[in-house]
Amino acid sequence: MKKSTTNSRILHIFVLICLLFLTLVFYLSYFELHGKEQIMGNNYNRRLRAKEEGIIRGKIFDRNGEILADTKITDGISSRSYPYKKLYAHVIGYNSSIYGKTLLEARYNDTLLGLNALGLMGNVTRLVTGEDKTGNNIILTIDHTLQALARELIGEKRGSIVAINPKTGEILAMVSTPDFNPNEQSLKDNWAALSTNENSPLLPRAILGLYPPGSTFKVVTAVAAIEEGLTDYSVEDSGSIVIDGKTFSNVGNKSYGTLDMTSAMAFSSNVYFSKMTEVLDAKALINAAENTGLNKNFSFDLPLNKSSISRDLSSKTEYAATVLGQGKLLVTPLQMALICSGIANDGVIMKPYLVKSISDTNNLILSNTLTKKLYTFTDRETSEQIKEMMIEVVKSGTGVNASLSEIVVAGKTGTAQNEKSTQGGGNDHAWFIGFAPAADPEIAIAVIIENQEKDGGQIAAPIARKIMSTWIRNKR
């Protein structure tokens, strides 16, 4: 009897040892599948750099073959060079042996080094001949002319411009300022200043900057209203309105008399839209906003901050503020460009992308990015109605500075209060979103200029107008 219990206890210990080993096996599998994600990019992982030795990093081109990033080899030491310096700092990022990699240089690292399946194919002959291996090139959707123009127009001001082809989702220009020179030597010289500057020059505002959208958000409000059957809603606008003890007034307290939705949009009447909260279900607004991608993540070529709207709009004053694009609501400039492109493209938002194709060292195209539908914002009829309203904004309303001769432009201005402006430390942000030509849109754009004395119609609309006209005229 005693012997058998000794043997069963021996088996207990055997089971224990097996369980310990099983834990190791499970942990190793978990680590490879999930656990390592966070740590592998750490700067102390010397493998990241070791892998690059003996590989010539691929080039980055704009859509027309302009070289935006190149690898220069001097005395056997290779270094990354960015001929347009700061122009693409917030698109391509940098590739530095000291400060690591960011943006496209980070996301497409394996492609640029030819370390993935596509890269192996191109290097078969080099494995035999012993030449330096080469990575693959990436070709962007960005148009260098347009990018340079956008950067020139924004000048020394802080802000962001995102231009998209609404039919395909190709990003044509993406500018964030302030910016910096991403070349290694310049990074070394200026790093301390760059990383401590209170204007955050290292922040790619177009994708990571979160702003209140201001009146540009009325486009989403209008979509929600039309979908809820409030197309013919009209309001007697006396310049201001009191909701739950809080006064909402138009810019400059102007009164516009009887307003329908089109004229309310054209004049950007705060009274009209805040009055609308009495009849418009908050859920409809949240729903419309989420249909454009707020509160959602999607995969993009660059890191992206999630734009968001509060799901709880039970407070009447908060709801009224949210309808006007203030309140519990934050968006990235890219998000506003997407909303705008959704209206331009019959209610469908196409998936935005920056990398058009990948080519090998002999410029042979290896793969192309396919265009994909991302979200259905609204139906075709609603988007047509909103489009008409946005045309009116540019024709006779707050957005006249965006109008072009011969080309019909649709748009919406915005002037967004922000932390600085409400506390008296600065001015409001100036917004403009728009697309052209209205009948068959080729470009949709979002412009934000931070803390401006003048409003969106005066400062952001002219920038958008020049970019849109340049793109359309160059294409023709």
Next chain:
Amino acid sequence: MDKFVTINSKNSKPISPIHLVALIDLALFGLLSIRSGIFESFILLLGVTKAIITYFTFYTLRKFKMGDSYLALIVSMILSMGLAMQLRLSFDVGVKQFIWYLIGMFTFIVTSSIYHSVYKRFKSIWFFYSLMIFLFVLTLLIGTRINGAKNWIILGTVSFQPSEFIKILFVYYMASFVANPESLQIKIADKIIPPKWTLMVSVFTVLGFFVLQREFGTALLIFMVYLSVVYVFENATIFVAVNAILAGVSAFFAIQLMPHLGARMDSWLNPFADIAGKGYQITQSLFAIGSGSFFGTGLGMGYPHFIPNVETDFIFSAISEEMGIFGGIAIIILFVLLVYRGIKICLRLREPFTKALAFGLTTTLGFQTFLIIGGVTRVIPLTGITLPFVSYGGSSLISSFLILGLLQALSGSILREEVFEVEKIDNE
């Protein structure tokens, strides 16, 4: 289905795994011999030598009915991966390790052959205990501190790690206790103190010596072996719990009092906080395992040299980097098989001493493997201890082969004991 089985069983004999081991040897060493671009026949020769030794051992054990012939085969497979990895890391170290392997095999064969003629002479429990204490004192007096732990004795050109052998003595000590617990019975003022409490005091003294030498890994290892043996052979669950709590409390205070131990805990809990300092080793190990992914970078294609002490404590990370975690899991499975064979032996042994000895040796191998693999993968805190048969080092390899030789001999005793039982019954 049935058809398949019948065809298979009638027309073809299952292939013995020994050919598989030989094939892997030739493949691995063959690959290493052409790695630099020039054919290095010497490396291939090592592989052939190893395959021949494997065949020789396997068939000798069978021919002379020396017990379980699979023990050595499993270890040979572990060694294939270990030796190949050492040779890949550094030719010089790899060749030295190969020489240690030859000496180890010699030790193994001698131990398993002469065990039965000598084992009865060494059964005195105090002999083992005093030998352990002697080695401790010797280490403290003339020992050298390497990597923080004072656990090396260097005599001229020969250096060895006494703790690798103390752990075997400890198993002997435990087995002697199981066979003859009264030997530890002490009378104080007419009161008989139960032998297991004496045992406890003596074991904690040994643990104290290990802590003094900063050999936390081996301390933890023998403590686990001690608890397992007491649990199995004394059937004393409460006693085990008391020991575990006592050890836990003393470990807690040790961590508070000894900065060296506290640093190890920090680097386990949050290695990235001090990645350039305390956390450097373990994070480099994680980077290696992560970059290997499931299938590995391929032998010679990774960067295992980025990990400090890669050829000793962190050899498992190097294997995981270049052979993938499938390679790492293969090592784990091989050790599970080894423990399984060991447990099988000890289940069939009847005499308490041999049974406890086989059990202690098997658990030593099992727990030691878990402690180091768990350590380098950050499942448990890292304790400097070697991976049996794989880590570089003469002491480690010889002591592992010694354990293997003893297990081999014990597996031979099964038959002897059974014959003995039969004789006894006949005599009655």
